[in-house]
Amino acid sequence: MKKNKKNKMVILYTSAVITLLITFAFQGNKDWKAPDSSKDKKNPIAYSDESVAAGKKIYEKECLNCHGKKGRGDGKDAANQDATVADLTAAKVQAQNDGELFWKISEGRKPMPTNKKTLSEDQRWQVTNYVRSLGKAAKK
Numbered sequence: 001m002k003k004n005k006k007n008k009m010v011i012l013y014t015s016a017v018i019t020l021l022i023t024f025a026f027q028g029n030k031d032w033k034a035p036d037s038s039k040d041k042k043n044p045i046a047y048s049d050e051s052v053a054a055g056k057k058i059y060e061k062e063c064l065n066c067h068g069k070k071g072r073g074d075g076k077d078a079a080n081q082d083a084t085v086a087d088l089t090a091a092k093v094q095a096q097n098d099g100e101l102f103w104k105i106s107e108g109r110k111p112m113p114t115n116k117k118t119l120s121e122d123q124r125w126q127v128t129n130y131v132r133s134l135g136k137a138a139k140k
C-alpha cells in the first residue's frame with residue numbers, strides 16, 4: 001500500500017472511533033424513546049377511579065421511593081440514583097401515549113428496574129393510569 005493511502009485509512013479509522021466515542025458519551029440520561037410499535041398498544045384497562053386506585057397501590061410499593069409522592073422525581077431514594085429520576089408530571093412524559101408509558105414501565109432503564117416479571121400486564125396498565133392521574137393532578 002502506498003503511504004498516502006495508508007494515511008488516509010488511518011484518518012478514516014480514527015474519525016470512526018471518535019464518532020463512536022462521542023455517540024456513547026452523549027447517551028446518558030437524555031433521550032429515552034419508546035419504540036414506535038409501542039404506540040399502537042391500546043390500554044385495555046379503562047381509566048377509572050378503581051383502576052387509578054389500584055395503580056396507586058402498586059406505585060406506592062414499586063415507584064414511590066424514586067419518583068416521589070406526586071411523581072416529581074423526588075422520592076427518598078432519588079438522590080442516590082446515578083441517573084436523574086424522571087418527573088412523571090412533565091409535559092414530555094405526559095405527551096407520550098399509554099402504550100409508550102406502558103412500554104417504559106415494563107422495560108425500565110437502569111437504574112429504573114424492569115417490571116415485566118414483577119408486575120402482571122394488568123398491573124402495569126393500572127400503574128400507567130396512575131401515572132396519568134399524577135399528570136392531571138399536577139395541572140390543577
Ligand code: HEC
Nearest residue numbers: 029032062063066083084085086093104105109111112127
Ligand atoms: C430505582 C429508582 C426507580 C424506580 C423504583 C422506578 N423508576 Fe421510573 N425512572 C427512574 C429513572 C432514573 C428514570 C429515568 C430513566 C432515563 O431517562 O434513563 C425513570 C423513568 C421513568 C419513566 C419514563 C419517563 C420519560 O422520560 O419518558 C416512567 C414512565 C417511569 N419511570 C415510571 C415508573 C413507574 C410507574 C415505576 C414503578 C412501577 C418506576 N418508574 C420505578 C427511576 C426509577
